[in-house]
Every structure is written in structure tokens, then in C-alpha cells.
Amino acid sequence: MTIETTAAQPAAAPATAETVTMTYSEAIRDAMRIAMAKDPAVFIMGEDVGTYGGAFGVTGELINEIGPDRIRDTTISELGIMGAGVGAAMTGMRPIVEIQFSDFTAQAMDQIANQAAKIHFMLGGAVSVPMVIRAPGGSGTGAAAQHSQSLEAWFVHIPGLKVVMPATADDAKGLLLSAIDDPNPVMVIEHKLLYKTSGEVRTGDIRTPLGVAAVPREGKDLTIIATGVEVSRALEAAEILAADGIEATVVDPRTLKPLDSDTILRTVKATGRVLLVQEAVRTLGFMSEVSAIISESDAFGYLRAPIKRLAGLDIPIPYAPKLERASVPQVEDIVAAATDLVRKW
């Protein structure tokens, strides 16, 4: 696949753009509102996205602004909803399908992986499937094993899908608007713990391009590559490390597919040490791919230390709060791993 890459840019909004403080959740709603105002083909479909306002309140009161025709409550039928999205996307609409918890993409996997992702290629290019799937992932809410998974790896493994994981409110808006523009099925994995976090968000019909990583911090000692909720943990860890004299570069790929491997390799070469941080279970999570890409590239020669992965334990997420917390990398784990990496190598 040809990956469009450009030079890295900071994750924060450009200084020139007008911004306003809003939550990640509001930023997503803002993006959908803007897209729906511009294009009558855009609509939202999902369980309880109407009057209820969405399981996590993301659609909020959109139904009052836009009406039930385009903010469409469904039965509890993830496979059917996803298929209806595919059919609508093939025939001139641009559906945004909300799945209440990304764990329930399991129900819809056939329509995601076997239909949406493959149709453009399999049908010889005659038709495309411009659809967005929004699904919250991640742990931290005490909802246990069937409501807390980080399943992005499943989707990254499927050719034909694009996969986005916004870590900031501005990216949540900018990436979603890019996803809605995109003529391909795009899986947007939001994080439950981020919904209520706030940030500066560019106003208006803005974009964050797909396939371009963010480098919210640059430092010479090691490169920390993190996704989703781990990005803010990595940045917090980087502050602590800095106080201890360790300067970390932090890379947030933002789009897992297409992946901006140029930025990854460039920053890895610059520091010679890599710490990969994901919330998903360790085995065959997204960072396995990042590791493989680094060690088959010319950055391999620049490595001063083995590539270190920090990941969720290979277990279903437990209910008990202490156990849940122990299951995924926390700030202190990142600090410890980074320190170890820099001091030992």
C-alpha cells in the first residue's frame, strides 16, 4: 500500500488557527455536526444515538438539531447496522455507524472485514464504501472483559480498512472529518477515558490528515511511541523523565493504517532507543507491527538497545479496579521502562 506521509507536525493546533476549549466528546459531535451540515449524504446510525444521546453521550442532542431521519436509532443488531451502512455507502450515502463498545464489532465482523473492507478491491474498483465506524475502546471504567478491549489490531490486519485512534480532542475532530471525507471504510477507535478530557480544538471545518503521525514532544534520549489513552500517559511520563534528566520524543501515530512509518523511523534513528506503549494486550497488538517495521528497516542499524514493548497483560480485563489498573500500562510503568532503557543501554 502506498502510504502518504509528510513531515511530522505537532499534535497541537497550529498557532494561527482559532481554537476553543472543548471535550473530546464535544469535538467528535462538532465534527459530525459540521459534516452533516455540509453534506446531506452524511448520517448517523446506531443503538441509542437519538433521544438517549449515545451510550457515552457523544451524539448528545444532535437528534433535536438534525432530526431522527439522519440521527437514526437502531435495534440491537450490530451486524445488521454495519451491513446497512455498507449498502447505504455503496449507493450514495455516507453513513457514520456508531457501535456502543468496540467489543461489539465482534458481532459485525463479517460486514466489516469480509464486506466493507473488501468490496472496492474485490469488485474491481467499480464501487467504493465511504463509511465511518465509530467505536469506543479501552479499559478503565470497571466494565470488565466484554466492554473494555482494545481491538484495533484486528482492523489494522484487514486490508481495505483505515484505522484511526485519536488521542486529543482536536485530533478527534480533525481525524473524524478526514475519515468522513475518505472514500473508504474508516474505523475510528475512540477512548472512553478520553471522552470527558478537554483540549484546544480548532473551530470550523478543519482537518487532521490520515496517515500523518503527531510528535507532541521531541527529546534526544529515547523515542516513546504510544497510541490512544497511552499518548497522554506517555506525555505525562515524559515530564517526569525530563525532571530526571531523560529527554523523550513522543510519537502518536494517530492513524494506525495507513501508518506514517517515515516519522517513526526518523525519530527512532534520532534517539536509538524505542519504547512502544499500547493499552491492548501484548501479543500481536499494534506495537508488534511497529517493532517489526523498525527492525526490518534501516533504522535497525541505529538501535542502541533492544526494542522495548509495554503493553496490556495477555488477559481479559478484570472487573476489580486495582486489577483493571494493573492490566494496562500506567504512567509509572512508562517512567520505569524508559528509565531502564536509557540507563541500561
Add this chain to the structure above:
Amino acid sequence: MTIETTAAQPAAAPATAETVTMTYSEAIRDAMRIAMAKDPAVFIMGEDVGTYGGAFGVTGELINEIGPDRIRDTTISELGIMGAGVGAAMTGMRPIVEIQFSDFTAQAMDQIANQAAKIHFMLGGAVSVPMVIRAPGGSGTGAAAQHSQSLEAWFVHIPGLKVVMPATADDAKGLLLSAIDDPNPVMVIEHKLLYKTSGEVRTGDIRTPLGVAAVPREGKDLTIIATGVEVSRALEAAEILAADGIEATVVDPRTLKPLDSDTILRTVKATGRVLLVQEAVRTLGFMSEVSAIISESDAFGYLRAPIKRLAGLDIPIPYAPKLERASVPQVEDIVAAATDLVRKW
């Protein structure tokens, strides 16, 4: 996860065991026949496994020997069948669920990933789910994108599942019998192109342990790690390479989860060069994990060259025979990549 490892052993049957030549498909049937004769709790359930004999003929005439109660034809309802397997396994039976094409595990993903895999942990250990899922994967039959995928990575990423990919007839039998013994859900990914291949198979109630890699060939110049149908291609390539003076070790993990990383790391240290070969699409395929394991281990220091991956193209499998062949690693690709790796580094 505690991985049970033992020293590597050759894939071929021990010289002492009595063997007979049979096809991979017959070996699977033989295993099921043996397990069913021994334990009345074992039964087979799936689409057309009865009179039809299975979409690939694997169950064959078992229904005539064993009867329709234990060779159970189902409706076309993968999710329901899988769930029925889970319920039966939780209550004293040992179901073997056959899915006609591994692509259709997408339909059953909720019961596989959210139920079967998690129940033992999530329910605090009170109950287990001793069930086997058999599903053929892979390309090469001209069945196109929805019938040719290699989806093992999805399952390896799910804690609670074990994942097996037999590459020989003897392993197909021995691993399946181990899977049936196992108190956990085990996904056995068979390969369509292997069904009709023959090999020497140990007679009787034999086992190939889960979690132990095979090393069917040892050589000093590089380590080729391959799975499924790529194992035989790697061995063929190794012959050609040998004629050219390049001596390859070939490792077949056999069980992708739990993974015998000891054997992998030992052989990698011995050669210092690694070629990873999978049929699945490159991005986040199983070999990404193998790569990551190697480069975060002490074998990292032994590497003389970047880790090289050879994988399926990141595309849906196309129908046209030439295109299909071009989509996944063939013998000549392995030879070329290995030669390159050894000559260049």
C-alpha cells in the same frame, strides 16, 4: 502466560513409532475417530459435516460409523453453532466445531472472542470451555477474497484461546488430539492446500504437545520461521538454498499460542539471521509478533542483519490464478529473500 516449552524436536514422527501414510485430511479424521471412540463427550458439529462429509471432505463417512447424534449437521449459523459449542463445553461435553472456511469465523467472533476465550477467567475459574474449533484457512484454490484469508492473527491476539496451525499430516493428528484433551478453547487452523498432501502419520492415540515448535531442518546460515503451508515451501526453498551453499534452519512453531519462543530464540541466536514467512497479509500478521519477540529479547544482540519478513501482500486475495499466486510467498520468493539476507549481511 506461562509457556510450556521443551527442547525442539523434529517434526517427523519418532523413528520408533509405528506410522502409516495418510493424507492430512485423513489424519484429522483419524484423530477425531480416536477421540470419539475414547470419550463419549466428544462430538462434531458443523455445516454439512454429516452425509456430505464436510465442505472439504474431512469428516468423510464418520456419520456412517458414529451416527448423526455425534456428527451433527447444523443450519448455516456460525454464531449459533459456536455458542452452542460454548454451552455444551460448559456443561460436560467436548465439542469439535467445524467452520467451513476460516473466513466465516467473522460471523462467530463474538462467541469465540467474547465468550469462549474469556469465560474461564471472567467467571473466576469456576468453569472452563473445553472446545475445539477447526477451520480451514489460506489461499490457492481460486475461491477469492471471502474464502481465502489467513486470519490466525485475530485469534492469537485474544487471551484465552490457544491457536494451532498444523503443517504436516502427523501434526494435524497429534495437535488435534492434544487440542481435544485441552480444557481450553483451541482454534485449529488447517490449510486447504494441505488436505490432500500425504505424510507418515503415527498410528493410534498419539499426541503432539501444544506449545512445542518443530525444527524440521537445521543449518548454520539463517533461521527461517514459517507457518502453515509456508512450512513446506520453506523446506523446499531450504533444499534449493542448500544446493547453492546456504544452510537454513527451518522452524515451524506449530502452536502459535502458546508460542515456543525458546526454540525460536535459540535458533535465531545460532544463525544470527532471521527470515519470517507467513501467508497472511503482512501488516500485523503472526510474524510481526515473532519479530517483536526477537528484537526485545537477548537474541537481539546476536542479530547480524535486520529481521526480514516475507508475507502476503496487504490485499484481499484476488480470484485470477496468477494474481492469487502473486499475493502470497512462494518457494522462489523464499529462496530469493534468504539468499539476499545471507549474501548481503
Add this chain to the structure above:
Amino acid sequence: MNTQIVADRELAAASLATMWKIRRFEEAVEDLYGRGLMHGTMHLSIGQEAVPTGACLALNKDDYITSTHRGHGHCIAKGADMERMMAELLAKETGYCRGRGGSMHIADTETGNLGANGIVAGGIPIATGAALSAKMRGTKQVAVSFHGDGAMGEGAWHEGVVLAAMWQLPVVFLCENNLYGMSMSSEKAFNLDQLSDRAKGYGIPGVTVDGNDVQAVYDATKEAVDRARAGGGPTFIEAKTYRWRGHSKSDKNLYRTRDEIDEWRGKDPIPHFEALALAAGGLTQADIDAVRDNVRTELRSAVQRANAAPDATADDLLSAVYAR
């Protein structure tokens, strides 16, 4: 004709106790949660107590049930211990799932409860499988799959019923139609006068009953269970009821009216049952008071003991994933 529960002292007291246990257990949960002493999410079945109470009365201890995210009632009615349930919700090592599952995953295999389920309709094919297992093992056990109205939109529901109907398995699909799947009205969703019309599409018997009436639920379940045990295959039962509380804590109740909620609060299954039992002479007022008081005491001590138990331990997380 079936036993008149309200006229039989023992059955009436037991049924009333079950309903009170469910009610009190969930009130305690609500309270603990509200005071920040319990985390995660919770789905209360207050108002729906008559369904599991009536249904489980028709079951043997070794019969199976599969349950839902709103599963405390099923669990209690099938015979689980409130202390171990509460311990689970309090994330204690003594909980049914050692604190790993929480409210949405409580199971008690001792009493045949194969588990609540965080996945809507996830338990349907599992119940089919348990019934298949019972049939293959020749044990005469029956499985009851409790599920909500919303679950009937899922493919898992359909596939579980299709297989059960084909194999004529001993399973009862028991729909607690509380009028909503989260915010979706079941009337709007399914385009049917009564959800039991769905049964016609599978060639199995279907019936709709008053889910706030223990006897009605018992009668329907008993008939279905008897048929299942005799080899007559599956049955679908719709029990109409109502959840008084929101779907979960995040629910602002925007999709239904105060009036509707009040109307259904007026149909509270507990006083309804008490009145019938008094009238039928099965229970005296003193009996009724004693049942209520005993449950309160029992629950209080269950909460205390659960609270005092050790927290769930993280020691063996990795080794607990696979059975040995």
C-alpha cells in the same frame, strides 16, 4: 392445573422471599454505588422480580439458566448466595468470579447458572448448547435462556433459536419484555403486536404472559419446561414487565414518561403478590412481615460479610487465563 402458589404456604413464602431478596439486593447495590463504594456499571431489575421468581420455581436445581447484564434477579432466583454475589460486586476475592467479572458476569454453576452476560443475546446460543448437552447426555435437564426484548434484534438470538427448533432441544427462551432495549421501544423495534408472534417463524410454541404475576410466569414456564423435558422441544415466552430504574446509571430517562414509570410502579409485583397470598390464605400478614424482615436481616449480614472479605488479588492474573 398447576399449584396455586399464593395458596401454598411454603411456596408463597419462598416466592415472596425471592422477590424481596432481589429487591433488597439491588437497593443495596444502588446505595453502595451511589455512595461511591462500588464501581463499574450496573443494571437493576427492580420492578421485574416476578419473572425470575416465577420461572425458577418451575426449574430443578440442576436445570440450567443463562442470564443477562440485568442478571441479579435470575441469579438469586436460581439459588445463588447473596453474600458471594455482593462480594463479587465489591471486587472481593470471595466473589463468584473472584472479583474478575463483576455484575455482568456473575455465574453460579452449582445452581445451574451459566452466567450473566455483558453481550446482549450472548447467552442465547449458549443456552441452546447447554440444552444440546443435556439431550446428548440424556439427563433430562432443561435450559432457560433469560433475555430482554432488545436481545431479539440480535443475530445470536435468531441462530440460537433456529438450532434449538431444528433439534427440538429442551430449552425455554424467556423474554423479559420491559418495553425497552435501553432507549429503543420494543413496540417500535419489532413491528409486532406481541413478541411471542416471533415464535411462529420458528415453528415453536409462543406465549405472552403478565410478567408481574408470579403465577402467570410460573404456569407458562412450567408448561414449557414439562414439554421440553418430555422431548417436545423449545418454547418462547414473553413476560411483560417494566424496569423502574434507568437502563444504567447514565440513563436520563428521556425516552419514556414519568407517567409511564408511575403507572408501572403501581403494578409493583411484590404487594400484588402479597395481596393475593393474603386473600388466598397462603400467607398471613405476620408471615409476610416475617419474610420481609428475614430477607432484610439476611441481606444486611451478606453485605457486611462481603465487605469484610479480602480484596481480589492480582497475584495470579496471568496464570488464571487458561484452565489446566
Add this chain to the structure above:
Amino acid sequence: MNTQIVADRELAAASLATMWKIRRFEEAVEDLYGRGLMHGTMHLSIGQEAVPTGACLALNKDDYITSTHRGHGHCIAKGADMERMMAELLAKETGYCRGRGGSMHIADTETGNLGANGIVAGGIPIATGAALSAKMRGTKQVAVSFHGDGAMGEGAWHEGVVLAAMWQLPVVFLCENNLYGMSMSSEKAFNLDQLSDRAKGYGIPGVTVDGNDVQAVYDATKEAVDRARAGGGPTFIEAKTYRWRGHSKSDKNLYRTRDEIDEWRGKDPIPHFEALALAAGGLTQADIDAVRDNVRTELRSAVQRANAAPDATADDLLSAVYAR
């Protein structure tokens, strides 16, 4: 009353031509496959030609269909070009999918065919989505979802129908009940006298018709399509028919009898239609001969031209995955 197809010269000739095209196309495929000139797998609908013929006669060009693994007939009846279809099966660059899809994925969006599907029931929710799209765009288009009897075991079938019924979408679920899903008899599988009884569970109209009779299929589809276009929501149609060939090439036909196959061969929809057209005066024997001969010529040249076309190219495989 609807037009009597067999009495209308133009419609009768067109319908007969469609049936012959399907028959001849598939005979050619079978032959090419048998001689090793075509690879992959194939599912022939020989014997079932009247269903797509009758159904598509009731559709406008811009109406949608979704099709199945056994989809040549749907594709031809909706108006696709046999040369491009054959080119696809011969893995040519000029095929509908540039040789990337093969028999199981042919689509022709020009004529509203959203695609065959290798996934049983995969097209059902997609048809629901196309109907939703038509309704939202206000185009008055209708979608017909062709599917087999076996597909009715899938959750995808259920969920697609549930949504369509709730939203009263302009979609027709057209089941080609050829008595088997691979080897599973639909009679055994679904526990129903007729599959159209399934419709009752969704509150939508359901009807069973003779799938070997073009007029019967047309009438049912026309009624359903008219209702859908007028905003009356979905309909389920069961068309009873039979596939003469095995499920696919690996089929040994162990699950059905020679007698059964012969009986249904006796109900060949083509001579049946010819006889009716002759009797009704819509077609003369000369007309009938001309239709058959023209199709043969057309098909022969389609195969020749398809054969002469360039092979599918591997040049841009990687860049063809994503639309731009």
C-alpha cells in the same frame, strides 16, 4: 391484474431469452470448468432460471439487487453483459471485477446489481442499507435481496429483516428455496410448513410461490415492489425451485435422491414457459426457436470475445485496495 407475460409477445420473448441466457451461460461455465479452462469454484443455478427472470421483470433498471454465491442468474436477469461476466470468470482484465472477484463477486452497479456474495446472507443487510439509502434520498428505488433458503439460518438475515421491518424500507427479501442449503434440507432445518411463515415474526407480509413459474414470481415481486415503492415496507417471498446440479463441484449428491432430481428436471421452467406462451399465443414456435438460437449465438460470441481479452494484470494490486 398483472400483465400476462406469456400472452405479450415482447415480454414473453424477453423472459424466455433471459432464461435461456442463464441456462446457456451456466452450461458454458460448466463446460469450461470441466475442461480445466476455468478455475476456482462455481455454483450453478440451472433449473432455477424462472426466479430471477420473473423477479427482475418487476424491477426498474435503477432498482437494486443483492445476490449470492449462486448469482449468475440474478446478474443476467438484472441486465448484465454476458461477455463481461464470462471475462470475469475467465480471470480477464475486462471482467466486471477485473478478474479479482470471480463468480462469487460479480457486481454490475450500472444495472443496480450490488454484487454476488461469497458470504451466505451477506447481502441481506446490504440490501436493507440500499433501501434505506433510497428512502433517505427519496428516489423511489426498491432493493431486492435474493437469497437461498439456507441463508435464513444466519443472524445476518435476521438483522437485515429486523431493521427493514422497523424502518418500513422499500426492500423485498426473495428466498430461492431450492430445498437445500448445501446438504441441509430446508424442511428439516426450519421446522416450518413454508418458509414464508417466517415473515410473521417480523410483522411483514410473506408469500410462497412456484419458483419455476415466471408469472408467479413476477406477480409476487410486482406486488411487493409496488407496495415498497408506495412506502408500504418490506415483503418476504419464498419461491420454491430446485437446483439440478450439485451445490458445487465437490458435491456427490448423497443427501438427495436421483428420483427427486429427476422429478424436478421434469418441472424445467423453460419448456413450461414455452408451452404456456405457445398456448396463450404470445409466441409462435418460430419465435421460440429464434429466441433460443439468438441466445446461443450471443453466448458463443461472448465467450469468444471474453477469451480473447487480456488476462487480469497484477500491476496495481497494492494500489487497488483503497479508493481514492
